[in-house]
Amino acid sequence: MASSGNKNINAKLVLLGDVATGKSSLVLRFVKGQFVEFQESTIGAAFFSQTVAVNDATVKFEIWDTAGQERYHSLAPMYYRGAAAAIIVYDITNQASFDRAKKWVQELQAQGNPNMVMALAGNKSDLLDARKVAAEEAQTYAQENGLFFMETSAKTATNVNDVFYEIAKRLPRLQQAPNPSGMVLVDRPADRATGASCCS
Amino acid sequence: MHEPELHDLSDDADYAASIQQGSASISQNESRRQSTSNEPDGAEIVYTKDNVTIHPTQYASERISGRLKLIKQGNALFMTWIPYKGQTSNARLSEKDKNLYTIRAVPFTDIRSIRRHTPTLGWQYIIVVMSSGLAFPPLYFYNGGVREFLVTIKQHVSLVRSAEDANVFLVNDFQSPLQRTLSSLELPRAVPVANVSSSTADHSPSSADIERLESDKSSASFNQNSRQRQKNHDPARDLSIQVLEKFSLVTRFARETTSQLFRESHLIDGFNPNEGKKHGQSSASYNHIQSSIDSPKYHDEVSVPSDPIEFDKISLVWGKPRQSPLGQQEWATFLDAEGRVMDSKALIKRIFYGGLEHNLRKEVWTFLLGYHAYDSTYAERDYLMSVKKTEYDTIKKQWQSISPEQAKRFTKFRERKGLIDKDVVRTDRSLSFYDGDDNPNVYLLRDILLTYSFYNFDLGYCQGMSDLLSPILYVMRDESKSFWCFVSLMERLGPNFNRDQSGMHSQLFALSKLVELLDLPLHDYFKQNDCLNYFFCFRWILIQFKREFEYDKTLLLWEVLWTHYLSEHLHLYVCVAILKRYRNKIMGEQMDFDTLLKFINELSGQIDLDATLREAEALCICAGENGEASIPPGTPPSLPLEDASVYPQLDDDVL
Numbered sequence: 001m002a003s004s005g006n007k008n009i010n011a012k013l014v015l016l017g018d019v020a021t022g023k024s025s026l027v028l029r030f031v032k033g034q035f036v037e038f039q040e041s042t043i044g045a046a047f048f049s050q051t052v053a054v055n056d057a058t059v060k061f062e063i064w065d066t067a068g069q070e071r072y073h074s075l076a077p078m079y080y081r082g083a084a085a086a087i088i089v090y091d092i093t094n095q096a097s098f099d100r101a102k103k104w105v106q107e108l109q110a111q112g113n114p115n116m117v118m119a120l121a122g123n124k125s126d127l128l129d130a131r132k133v134a135a136e137e138a139q140t141y142a143q144e145n146g147l148f149f150m151e152t153s154a155k156t157a158t159n160v161n162d163v164f165y166e167i168a169k170r171l172p173r174l175q176q177a178p179n180p181s182g183m184v185l186v187d188r189p190a191d192r193a194t195g196a197s198c199c200s
Numbered sequence: 201m202h203e204p205e206l207h208d209l210s211d212d213a214d215y216a217a218s219i220q221q222g223s224a225s226i227s228q229n230e231s232r233r234q235s236t237s238n239e240p241d242g243a244e245i246v247y248t249k250d251n252v253t254i255h256p257t258q259y260a261s262e263r264i265s266g267r268l269k270l271i272k273q274g275n276a277l278f279m280t281w282i283p284y285k286g287q288t289s290n291a292r293l294s295e296k297d298k299n300l301y302t303i304r305a306v307p308f309t310d311i312r313s314i315r316r317h318t319p320t321l322g323w324q325y326i327i328v329v330m331s332s333g334l335a336f337p338p339l340y341f342y343n344g345g346v347r348e349f350l351v352t353i354k355q356h357v358s359l360v361r362s363a364e365d366a367n368v369f370l371v372n373d374f375q376s377p378l379q380r381t382l383s384s385l386e387l388p389r390a391v392p393v394a395n396v397s398s399s400t401a402d403h404s405p406s407s408a409d410i411e412r413l414e415s416d417k418s419s420a421s422f423n424q425n426s427r428q429r430q431k432n433h434d435p436a437r438d439l440s441i442q443v444l445e446k447f448s449l450v451t452r453f454a455r456e457t458t459s460q461l462f463r464e465s466h467l468i469d470g471f472n473p474n475e476g477k478k479h480g481q482s483s484a485s486y487n488h489i490q491s492s493i494d495s496p497k498y499h500d501e502v503s504v505p506s507d508p509i510e511f512d513k514i515s516l517v518w519g520k521p522r523q524s525p526l527g528q529q530e531w532a533t534f535l536d537a538e539g540r541v542m543d544s545k546a547l548i549k550r551i552f553y554g555g556l557e558h559n560l561r562k563e564v565w566t567f568l569l570g571y572h573a574y575d576s577t578y579a580e581r582d583y584l585m586s587v588k589k590t591e592y593d594t595i596k597k598q599w600q601s602i603s604p605e606q607a608k609r610f611t612k613f614r615e616r617k618g619l620i621d622k623d624v625v626r627t628d629r630s631l632s633f634y635d636g637d638d639n640p641n642v643y644l645l646r647d648i649l650l651t652y653s654f655y656n657f658d659l660g661y662c663q664g665m666s667d668l669l670s671p672i673l674y675v676m677r678d679e680s681k682s683f684w685c686f687v688s689l690m691e692r693l694g695p696n697f698n699r700d701q702s703g704m705h706s707q708l709f710a711l712s713k714l715v716e717l718l719d720l721p722l723h724d725y726f727k728q729n730d731c732l733n734y735f736f737c738f739r740w741i742l743i744q745f746k747r748e749f750e751y752d753k754t755l756l757l758w759e760v761l762w763t764h765y766l767s768e769h770l771h772l773y774v775c776v777a778i779l780k781r782y783r784n785k786i787m788g789e790q791m792d793f794d795t796l797l798k799f800i801n802e803l804s805g806q807i808d809l810d811a812t813l814r815e816a817e818a819l820c821i822c823a824g825e826n827g828e829a830s831i832p833p834g835t836p837p838s839l840p841l842e843d844a845s846v847y848p849q850l851d852d853d854v855l
Binding site: 019020038039040041043044045046047048049062064066068069071072074075077096108109115158 | 663701
């Protein structure tokens, strides 16, 4: 859960998505500003943290990067339990990865924290020629399911920081005055227009 | 289910006993229900089922049968599973082994879900998953009763069928978001080892309650059992003391040195650990200590529970000094004229302490991996290789001959190939052997992995396998030979990739037992911080530290592990050695699970292999039989002793 201390909040964020969609690359771009063409597969999980400033508050993301293979699915609840936010990543050049993303959304809706801020990221947006998933299709799906959507490229850095920034803005804590009692149970903000940009 | 299980039953002692017991259990249950429901303190057995059995390995002789119970006290429901005593004819299964798996009073607040499996052939079983993500081994209901078990639970705690999977029942899955949030925040998290009696003492029925419930049993075995339980916890303590005693001199020496250092560091700015070491060595001759040395202020800046073996402050290293690698000339002395290894034990020991020169690996790894027999001749090995080459080509053709039209209708093949294609292009690409565009070695990796996924279709391809194959191909430089060496390695490490994670769970479980044995304060720290699932060591174990060391160091570590010289499970002692090396940092900085995982991942490339191996060796010797007894039989990389053809398939998910 996001927890606050004078508008400096910590938020657990989990990255989920199919094999080789670029989960680790997105995190490394965001946290270290780096990109490796052949980023090795994630074994088990990796943990990173990075802070973003939103208006007069700062959000420290505690980021769990997970292994994508279905075989390791049974370990996923350990990561998304208690997460304030999730980025579900698919590869715009791979239809199966989009289908898998939808399954993750379903699972989070069923099992995850009900206030979780969810982002759908269509990664590898630099590979326009190989596109298999239309941005409109993903946008529609995202809208229907209360996610915000962006196409990203960890390689070119397009929209990477933006995804995290948009998540930070949507965290329930930053949507209203800090609530010292510790429990904020509000719905995700309805307005998603600002986050709906995509690179194409 | 597995073929062998059906005919194994006739000569299975547990099963024979079960037939008698099983029929009696219902009436027993009824009568006890009446007698215990009036217990003044309200601890009540609400469900009993005999002959609920775990299968630590796929072999009938190693199964452990026991009694599963649900106990209610106040509003809390607990599950226990206690193995029967002394019913097995198998000498390999000691009482200790059985006790490893014993489930004592696990509160349902610690349970996340129960998965029911109802195979068309064989017994129904359940897998109980804890909130921590760890699971108990599958519990097979030889006498049926899974449904009754679930119905009983439902009468006492919230049990909801998962919308995702009709066979998964979620415990405490509160519908109200508030309740749900609260529960995720406040529920005590599970201790993911089977032996949870001490950790859940606050919530458990008092031991007196359980004792009383169990004394109702007509069978005397349960009294023995509870006595056994008392004893069960002792070996760890005993060993801790033994270790303490063994190292008492050294400990004193270490503490003395530490406290000296701290005294000095008050006087001079900073200190040089090497100087300290020298100083310590020179003062090792006096072996009395002032009582003030034990006072915490001299111990460490942060008050960290002291360890009998101090690794952090002073780089004292145990174990024999590492030797130089075995070279060509010396290797020749191990062989007779026809190429047989004359003294394989001496060879193994030599490799354990020194490893191999790189140019020898190609030849010697085939023995270490079990592809060639030590007593084979040059001619026999050449012959085997040519036969195996043909065999490899045959298996490879199986997937090569799949036409594009056929592939369209073969989703599993396409998925598998896609996964392998994605992983080989990101495996060790910084190494010149694998770098650059269209590198043929990358295609070899792909071909071997895809062929393996046909050779072992049940296991398939799993992320991590490319990490295990890469060094083998790098060493062998031969497709067929690499394939068969990989096959040999996977005979041992295949269970790491089981769908139900059972191979990994059993190793992480054994690791937690070893840390408890060898560093109780660290174990207690992990317990207090919900780190007992040891998940932060997942990558270490899954791919044998492949990502933790530079490439050539990994080659050395692997050949040392493969000797199985002191233990088949030296890799677990390596884990303990690394954790001990950083224990003061971990505890001093009060690392929580997330921080610990990040810290451990970032140790990659920082670990001193030689020192770690020496420490692992010393810890292994130190732990001795108690160490091996902490590792359940069948824990990878132990080789199965019987029929090796069965590959446990616990799930029917795709891929």
